[in-house]
Amino acid sequence: MPKKKIKKSAxxxxxxxxxxxxxxxxxxxGHLRRKKSAKRKRRQAExxxxxxxxxxKVKKMLGAL
Numbered sequence: 105m106p107k108k109k110i111k112k113s114a115x116x117x118x119x120x121x122x123x124x125x126x127x128x129x130x131x132x133x134g135h136l137r138r139k140k141s142a143k144r145k146r147r148q149a150e151x152x153x154x155x156x157x158x159x160x161k162v163k164k165m166l167g168a169l
Contacts, residue, residue: 114165118154126154126162 119127130148137145154162163169 108167110167111165114162118162118166120163120166120168124163124168126159127151128154 117128121127128151130150130152132140133145133148140148160169
């Protein structure tokens with residue numbers, strides 16, 4: 105059986121934990137941080153967790169399902 109190919113674009117953006125959660129990092133954190141509020145910057149620093157149908161699709165792209 106041939107090796108399963110994963111989507112490289114998805115592998116760069118998402119990560120699947122041992123328990124099967126899909127983690128991503130928030131966008132708009134690279135530059136122009138001066139005009140963003142401290143609360144917004146704190147929230148964006150934390151990793152986000154995908155849930156539902158989209159998480160299932162991402163897992164399939166990463167070969168985790």
